[in-house]
Amino acid sequence: xxxxxxxxxxxxxxxxxxxxxxxxxxxxxxxxxxxxxxxxxxxxxxxxxxxxxxxxxxxxxxxxxxxxxxxxxxxxxxxxxxxxxxxxxxxxxxxxxxxxxxxxxxxxxxxxxxxxxxxxxxxxxxxxxxxxxxxxxxxxxxxxxxxxxxxxxxxxxxxxxxxxxxxxxxxxxxxxxxxxxxxxxxxxxxxxxxxxxxxxxxxxxxxxxxxxxxxxxxxxxxxxxxxxxxxxxxxxxxxxxxxxxxxxxxxxxxxxxxxxxxxxxxxxxxxxxxxxxxxxxxxxxxxxxxxxxxxxxxxxxxxxxxxxxxxxxxxxxxxxxxxxxxxxxxxxxxxxxxxxxxxxxxxxxxxxxxxxxxxxxx
Amino acid sequence: xxxxxxxxxxxxxxxxxxxxxxxxxxxxxxxxxxxxxxxxxxxxxxxxxxxxxxxxxxxxxxxxxxxxxxxxxxxxxxxxxxxxxxxxxxxxxxxxxxxxxxxxxxxxxxxxxxxxxxxxxxxxxxxxxxxxxxxxxxxxxxxxxxxxxxxxxxxxxxxxxxxxxxxxxxxxxxxxxxxxxxxxxxxxxxxxxxxxxxxxxxxxxxxxxxxxxxxxxxxxxxxxxxxxxxxxxxxxxxxxxxxxxxxxxxxxxxxxxxxxxxxxxxxxxxxxxxxxxxxxxxxxxxxxxxxxxxxxxxxxxxxxxxxxxxxxxxxxxxxxxxxxxxxxxxxxxxxxxxxxxxxxxxxxxxxxxxxxxxxxxxxxxxxxxxxxxxxxxxxxxxxxxxxxxxxxxxxxxxxxxxxxxxxxxxxxxxxxxxxxxxxxxxxxxxxxxxxxxxxxxxxxxxxxxxxxxxxxxxxxxxxxxxxxxxxxxxxxxxxxxxxxxxxxxxxxxxxxxxxxxxxxxxxxxxxxxxxxxxxxxxxxxxxxxxxxxxxxxxxxxxxxxxx
Numbered sequence: 001x002x003x004x005x006x007x008x009x010x011x012x013x014x015x016x017x018x019x020x021x022x023x024x025x026x027x028x029x030x031x032x033x034x035x036x037x038x039x040x041x042x043x044x045x046x047x048x049x050x051x052x053x054x055x056x057x058x059x060x061x062x063x064x065x066x067x068x069x070x071x072x073x074x075x076x077x078x079x080x081x082x083x084x085x086x087x088x089x090x091x092x093x094x095x096x097x098x099x100x101x102x103x104x105x106x107x108x109x110x111x112x113x114x115x116x117x118x119x120x121x122x123x124x125x126x127x128x129x130x131x132x133x134x135x136x137x138x139x140x141x142x143x144x145x146x147x148x149x150x151x152x153x154x155x156x157x158x159x160x161x162x163x164x165x166x167x168x169x170x171x172x173x174x175x176x177x178x179x180x181x182x183x184x185x186x187x188x189x190x191x192x193x194x195x196x197x198x199x200x201x202x203x204x205x206x207x208x209x210x211x212x213x214x215x216x217x218x219x220x221x222x223x224x225x226x227x228x229x230x231x232x233x234x235x236x237x238x239x240x241x242x243x244x245x246x247x248x249x250x251x252x253x254x255x256x257x258x259x260x261x262x263x264x265x266x267x268x269x270x271x272x273x274x275x276x277x278x279x280x281x282x283x284x285x286x287x288x289x290x291x292x293x294x295x296x297x298x299x300x301x302x303x304x305x306x307x308x309x310x311x312x313x314x315x316x317x318x319x320x321x322x323x324x325x326x327x328x329x330x331x332x333x334x335x336x337x338x339x340x341x342x343x344x345x346x347x348x349x350x351x352x353x354x355x356x357x358x359x360x361x362x
Numbered sequence: 363x364x365x366x367x368x369x370x371x372x373x374x375x376x377x378x379x380x381x382x383x384x385x386x387x388x389x390x391x392x393x394x395x396x397x398x399x400x401x402x403x404x405x406x407x408x409x410x411x412x413x414x415x416x417x418x419x420x421x422x423x424x425x426x427x428x429x430x431x432x433x434x435x436x437x438x439x440x441x442x443x444x445x446x447x448x449x450x451x452x453x454x455x456x457x458x459x460x461x462x463x464x465x466x467x468x469x470x471x472x473x474x475x476x477x478x479x480x481x482x483x484x485x486x487x488x489x490x491x492x493x494x495x496x497x498x499x500x501x502x503x504x505x506x507x508x509x510x511x512x513x514x515x516x517x518x519x520x521x522x523x524x525x526x527x528x529x530x531x532x533x534x535x536x537x538x539x540x541x542x543x544x545x546x547x548x549x550x551x552x553x554x555x556x557x558x559x560x561x562x563x564x565x566x567x568x569x570x571x572x573x574x575x576x577x578x579x580x581x582x583x584x585x586x587x588x589x590x591x592x593x594x595x596x597x598x599x600x601x602x603x604x605x606x607x608x609x610x611x612x613x614x615x616x617x618x619x620x621x622x623x624x625x626x627x628x629x630x631x632x633x634x635x636x637x638x639x640x641x642x643x644x645x646x647x648x649x650x651x652x653x654x655x656x657x658x659x660x661x662x663x664x665x666x667x668x669x670x671x672x673x674x675x676x677x678x679x680x681x682x683x684x685x686x687x688x689x690x691x692x693x694x695x696x697x698x699x700x701x702x703x704x705x706x707x708x709x710x711x712x713x714x715x716x717x718x719x720x721x722x723x724x725x726x727x728x729x730x731x732x733x734x735x736x737x738x739x740x741x742x743x744x745x746x747x748x749x750x751x752x753x754x755x756x757x758x759x760x761x762x763x764x765x766x767x768x769x770x771x772x773x774x775x776x777x778x779x780x781x782x783x784x785x786x787x788x789x790x791x792x793x794x795x796x797x798x799x800x801x802x803x804x805x806x807x808x809x810x811x812x813x814x815x816x817x818x819x820x821x822x823x824x825x826x827x828x829x830x831x832x833x834x835x836x837x838x839x840x841x842x843x844x845x846x847x848x849x850x851x852x853x854x855x856x857x858x859x860x861x862x863x864x865x866x867x868x869x870x871x872x873x874x875x876x877x878x879x880x881x882x883x884x885x886x887x888x889x890x891x892x893x894x895x896x897x898x899x900x901x902x903x904x905x906x907x908x909x
Contacts, residue, residue: 100766124762126682143683144755216774299749304773305758318751320605322628 035351042347048340056157060084063150065101065120067111119147121154121307130323140325151307158308162223162292163285169227171281174234179265182242200232212300226288237280241273275352282345286338293334309334401592405900410607410619411598414575419558420542421492421500434580435563436540441892444884451892462528469519474585475543476568483521488544506535528838534802566591566896575600592899618874626871643869644887647696647799652863657823658791660743665723667860669716671709673763688866693853694805697867698885701803701849706857717767727768734768742770743791749775753794788815803849806833824861877901
């Protein structure tokens, strides 16, 4: 309710300046979405990210050495499909525990339908090491004969997961810290702002490196460490927004009505301050993916045999002159993903900026 | 970084792989064409240094890179020749007493340091004092002389090494002993002596210049006691990245380097390369192994350790990753040594038998979760490696088989020094590393039960009373044939117990430019014997502009 008031006032201002375009006042998120949709570049980024998500979600039926449909003792099973979340948490085939799928997949009477890439990312085949891309291995094989394409797809999920969880952590910390600083101001603001500056001054990559040196390197620790070090930008944006909004009429009205600080922060100001914070979070995701790749490149990230783009790249370093495919595909994937996120973030920023008028952006 | 240490030298990065061209180089000693006959004097060659030296103090060296350089600057009292026989170098002659407790060494006449001062027995005494000085870290040297009782100086040229007890490797210790000059190192603080960066030695070459992280150059020593070297100068160029180094080699900026498998197989077989370089490979004493912590709940049973060996497909690794040029081994000795019993065959790759052994040892999947367990403990262990590519390959190959056999293997990568530290404290479940061996087969430090961490290098906590007594016997037996019997028995027992999975012995691979003549490859390679690379010469300097 109160937030509508704020958006309306924004809209009214715009109407006043640019002339009336809106008959009914739509919600802020709709305006943003409409502006965003009209930005083709941003939409390309959006669709890229979306398709990455879809692909990584369905990876178990795209690249797997388990059949999609298999007949086993006169019954049909779907072992690849049950690798997909949330099925994999509930369905369990104990009878396949000791089954070697890398053998079964060549048996046409058992493996009825195989995924398009019939290799698991962990399936080692030394006789096919370092094969260039072919119809058999679309992106070639690595030094242990594992299918690079399969590893790339499984790595995509890890990269996205790291991006989201790390930035999720950063968002929670950043918004909390920024909100406190912006809302209360004074000494609290002073202390928190200095804290933010102190944290910002750390060469964060080295901070991550030294933390990783003490913790066992695992995907969770990497997420947590990236999250714990990358909240400062978000906190600054949140603080700025809170500073701006805390003296607006709707906040004052809420305060006059005797609403508690907690409710004002969480219900009244926070939803209004999210736009710029989310934009910075989008860039944060791109950044987290890059950091993970860099850590894995240095051998401190994802531990083998898990696949990650940075991990494949670090392998490529050893074989750069004999196996171009090892460097090209993960490099390209990182480039595309990071670019897509950045474009998406930029589009979001433009779309949510009331000062940029709609017609100019095409 | 290769860290070397006493009788056994731990390499944390596993020995890399090799392949192709069996006709070039190989075992036994090889001489390459001596050009048109007589050696030419003059010229400069450029050797590759994979990492800069930390010090050029002979006593304090810790890496093989320092050894590369110091091999030319210092002569040992005794040394191996190209057939691995012991010969006197700085010594004119040596004599071992009947009770094997006294070794008398007489120096050659007119030996001179690079600065012209005479080399005397006082220098030998000074060097020994420094090696045994607890304040001087002499990682690579002090272990040789722990059994030394005292050093007697008879006259200017004669010293007697007196040992506390009969010690079979004592004579080998003298092949690791080169005196350093007292008049240089005796002044001021030993550890910060400027000569640590500007050594004065006794070898066929003397120090010229050291530009940190760039190059070290040495020039011919015209005061040398033996035949003078032919080359004017040897430059050691520091290039840490192997790809960059290979490009430098091809561009003529290096004359030799150690290459890795991919380079050997894929990047050095074109006509142009083969027309300019000879490719050598040779088996340095050492082997890759997987160590199983015998005190851990999983690996205390030798059947489990054998099962792990049978799960690790060493044949395919050798065939595919090393293109057939690594040698399968079954025991802890240098494959070219008399101590190694070739009749003991490595355990085969046999996952079915491994599963049987695991069942037999009581590791069965009782709760049907796909992982074996015993008394409520799951078979789930950490496999510690460095981030080197070969270690990762080993780990991932073993991991795949373990998963199939119902064992969960978690790979944990450590930075080299951290892993070394954990290894020497015995803080690991399983580990993939390598030993560099010495030519004497004494493996007391690594397999005797008294040498468990933190005392010695028996980091897997291996203990077998029979092996213990044999190892003690091997140290006091001086007859080589009898020692061979003792160590063959040790080999057999260790093979049965499998505290390690012995993986392979891997050749070192080194292309050397064809313009360099008189390259002698001993069983241990072109450098680690006397005279090593001292008498290399250049056949035709016009092949390349002098630098």
